Amino acid sequence: MSHQYAGKVVVAPMVRVCTLPFRLLTIDYGTDLVYTEETIDYKMLRSIKRYNDVLGTVDFIDKSDGTVFFRTCEKERHKVIFQMGTNDAQRALKVGKMVEPHVAGLDINMGCPKQFSLKGGMGSALLTQPEKIKSILSGLVQGLSIPVTCKIRILDSLPETLELCQMIEQCGVAAIGVHGRTRKERPRHRNHNDVIREIAKVLTIPVIANGGSRDISRYEDIARFQQDTGAASVMIARAAMWNCSVLRPEGCLPIDTVIERYLRYCIEYDNPFTYSKYAVQNMLRELQVTPRGKAFLETQTLQEISILWGLEDYFKIQLAKQNEGRKLLNFEMKQGKTAMPPSADHVKIVEREDDGQKFVEMPVQFVRGNFNNADLPKMILNTYVFRNQLKGPSYTHVVVDKFFCASVVVDGVSYNSTLRAMTMGSACLPATHKPFCGRLDWWAARWFPLKSKVKELELRPLLESG
Numbered sequence: 126m127s128h129q130y131a132g133k134v135v136v137a138p139m140v141r142v143c144t145l146p147f148r149l150l151t152i153d154y155g156t157d158l159v160y161t162e163e164t165i166d167y168k169m170l171r172s173i174k175r176y177n178d179v180l181g182t183v184d185f186i187d188k189s190d191g192t193v194f195f196r197t198c199e200k201e202r203h204k205v206i207f208q209m210g211t212n213d214a215q216r217a218l219k220v221g222k223m224v225e226p227h228v229a230g231l232d233i234n235m236g237c238p239k240q241f242s243l244k245g246g247m248g249s250a251l252l253t254q255p256e257k258i259k260s261i262l263s264g265l266v267q268g269l270s271i272p273v274t275c276k277i278r279i280l281d282s283l284p285e286t287l288e289l290c291q292m293i294e295q296c297g298v299a300a301i302g303v304h305g306r307t308r309k310e311r312p313r314h315r316n317h318n319d320v321i322r323e324i325a326k327v328l329t330i331p332v333i334a335n336g337g338s339r340d341i342s343r344y345e346d347i348a349r350f351q352q353d354t355g356a357a358s359v360m361i362a363r364a365a366m367w368n369c370s371v372l373r374p375e376g377c378l379p380i381d382t383v384i385e386r387y388l389r390y391c392i393e394y395d396n397p398f399t400y401s402k403y404a405v406q407n408m409l410r411e412l413q414v415t416p417r418g419k420a421f422l423e424t425q426t427l428q429e430i431s432i433l434w435g436l437e438d439y440f441k442i443q444l445a446k447q448n449e450g451r452k453l454l455n456f457e458m459k460q461g462k463t464a465m466p467p468s469a470d471h472v473k474i475v476e477r478e479d480d481g482q483k484f485v486e487m488p489v490q491f492v493r494g495n496f497n498n499a500d501l502p503k504m505i506l507n508t509y510v511f512r513n514q515l516k517g518p519s520y521t522h523v524v525v526d527k528f529f530c531a532s533v534v535v536d537g538v539s540y541n542s543t544l545r546a547m548t549m550g551s552a553c554l555p556a557t558h559k560p561f562c563g564r565l566d567w568w569a570a571r572w573f574p575l576k577s578k579v580k581e582l583e584l585r586p587l588l589e590s591g
């Protein structure tokens with residue numbers, strides 16, 4: 126029996142919740158393993174990996190819009206399980222190889238009942254495709270050095286479910302996560318602990334029981350769920366999302382304490398605002414009607430949330446530290462101590478006038494991962510425009526070959542990025558740089574420092590193609 130998955134308390138994969146800050150917090154509170162949110166194989170395959178020296182993390186960045194969608198660090202390496210959505214053995218193995226050096230295990234999502242998964246033949250759509258399951262799981266088991274698992278939902282009948290689980294076991298997986306509901310059942314439905322029990326009886330690999338959150342509000346309830354299901358381990362989703370200190374053998378902490386610690390990690394690791402807010406909202410639950418809860422609902426930045434939990438100074442200190450780190454890299458770059466990024470001279474700026482309208486064009490790509498939540502280009506531009514009492518900014522975009530070309534007009538001048546983006550948001554943001562800074566070296570300083578250390582992130586071709 127795989128020791129890694131036996132006798133364990135595991136935090137389940139949860140989209141938007143299980144990002145690095147939440148995972149680290151659950152590790153602090155005693156979880157044995159923690160899953161990432163599900164990432165679709167395609168997304169991973171079009172990503173670039175970057176060692177982020179400022180945060181001390183490894184980042185996987187979406188090339189199309191610069192967002193960091195998987196950030197991890199050494200502290201969690203032996204506890205984090207990367208969950209993937211896939212329906213193809215080759216793609217799955219490629220992704221497995223990408224994450225192998227950074228995680229403790231790889232899990233395939235075979236339980237998601239959502240439309241986007243089903244349409245893509247992923248998640249619970251796989252449950253009725255045994256050959257596909259075999260090719261994906263066997264390929265991963267043979268091709269990777271880390272343990273491979275999958276997370277399923279039960280089928281409509283017990284014999285079918287047992288047959289499926291035995292087939293999965295034969296693929297050589299290290300364990301199987303079983304959510305005790307069928308594809309059609311929702312969280313309000315009773316979890317079929319009895320079915321999990323039957324599965325645990327017939328399999329020799331560890332079964333990780335899932336679906337019991339409704340009955341878990343204290344640490345002791347976790348053991349009760351394990352006994353009810355006869356499973357080797359327990360996987361908890363919503364109960365951990367509501368208050369992850371439920372994982373502490375010493376007992377639960379007040380939710381404000383949990384939120385404060387969570388926010389500290391969000392600030393330290395520059396967690397996206399929308400994710401941080403979503404997670405805190407799920408921790409607050411009925412407390413959203415309190416004065417602080419109402420103020421929280423109005424927040425629009427991580428800094429604003431931090432103020433509500435008394436972390437204003439912590440936010441400022443961390444931001445300054447992160448900015449110092451960025452500056453240092455920039456300085457080293459200028460000294461030639463690290464690889465030189467493309468200099469500002471390489472960037473082609475075209476200024477032209479058409480029908481009395483002034484245009485400024487340059488190739489700028491917005492790389493979300495290079496910005497703090499507190500100093501996003503749009504926010505900086507708004508402040509600049511407001512302070513200098515200029516007209517604008519007003520954003521427009523056109524769609525060319527399914528890509529977005531965006532421009533922003535400030536004080537009568539239209540600023541355009543000659544690079545096309547896959548989403549409108551990421552197309553608009555680059556265009557905000559020029560009017561604000563007026564000088565190329567400003568945005569060069571902002572955009573390039575981190576890249577200097579990152580061989581994979583090749584900006585030069587982008588610039589030259591622009």
Ligand SMILES: Cc1cc2nc3c(=O)[nH]c(=O)nc-3n(C[C@H](O)[C@H](O)[C@H](O)COP(=O)(O)O)c2cc1C
Binds near residue numbers: 140142161162236362
């Ligand atoms: C916010 C949220 C996001 C979820 N995201 C995922 C996911 O990315 N992958 C997955 O396999 N299951 C996902 N699930 C399902 C949970 O992992 C789990 O199977 C389900 O909530 C039942 O467990 P529980 O009773 O402990 O909540 C998600 C559940 C929630 C509440």
